[in-house]
Amino acid sequence: MQNLTGSILVVDDNAVIRQIMKMALEQNGHHVTLAEDGREALELMHAHFFDLVLLDIVMPHMSGFDVLEHMAQIPDLANIPVIVVSSDNQIESAIRCIQLGAEDYLVKPPNQTLLRTRVNTSLRKKKLHDQELAHQAEMERLYEAIKEANAAKTEFIAMAAHELRNPIAQIATTNHLLGKVGALNKPQEGLLEKVNFSLERMQALIVDLDDISRLEAGNIRLQFAELDLAELIDKIAESFSEDVTVHQHVLAIDVPENLPPIWADYQRMIQVFTNLIGNAIKYTPDGGNINIKATYLPEHRTVHVSVTDTGLGIHPDERKQIFSKFFRSENAKVRARPGTGLGLYITKSLVEMQNGRIWFESEFGEGTQFHLMLPEASAELDPQTAEAPIEAVSLG
């Protein structure tokens, strides 16, 4: 075992013992400081840094026990290892020293080999402990730095979303007025339509950025209520009717009328389904099928909803990242469609905030099925089951 060298304080009222230990330790390359009693030892410890203390017990003015007690109360000193070196070979003294924080116990005059080994072991332990503390401090520093950077980024996103909102609203109003102040010819109408389409995308992006900053700052308030899913899904499907027609998709809805209400936030559920159905329409080539199906699972007191499409599908390599912030597939067909990669991140966060679960299955090139589990309203209102989490269950 390689010898470690360190700065060692030897505390003993006997000058001969002090010198014997000094010589033995210096022979092994240690830097040695001597103290005649407990008081002098503590003064030295407050003024200098030591890797190890070799401490006598019975000394005038202040005993070794008192030194140990004092060291235990001062954080900077509590971490210095102490080996008690005493002529008192009573087992009670050894036990008391260990209880007071000493690391080891040697009987005087210490055997040279034993002294060298114990000192070496203590220094090694101290070095490992110091490295661990330094590592921990570094991790804490990094964690704080990341936290700060993340907070600055969230603040920036919130500020950008806020500052963009007004000019974009003004452009939208001006565009609207443009059509009113005089008749536009066909090419002008076409150009205005393009501007309006881009504006809508920017407005959607601002809403997403605003949600991201709120989610990250823990600043989203939900208004829970009983929701009729059948009605909500019909409404959202209706809002997509034009896109469905344009893309010649077939949109089928299979939601039983007697579905129990769920316990969720109405506006946020609209957002969740708008995103899932919007994606199904967007990522399905023209003429595809989109199915929305809901089933009540009484044993879990939840409602299972699936949104299935016959679209592009998700490549196995990309499945892990689907719910990550800003993730968009590398697939050129996906990239050809507008998007920010924020929708599913927000959707998942919102579903989980409403005690639900979301996951998906997909066959690349064939289609995707998103699943949602949402708590039945009476299960959430029933105090016996209110705390029970809903797990993603096998649907057979």
Ligand code: ADP
């Ligand atoms: P966006 O649609 O704005 O890109 P989302 O967060 O809603 O962002 O979706 C992230 C990515 O997940 C999409 O870019 C796409 O690659 C993939 N994706 C989502 N829904 C589907 C789907 N129904 N079919 C195929 N890929 C999908």
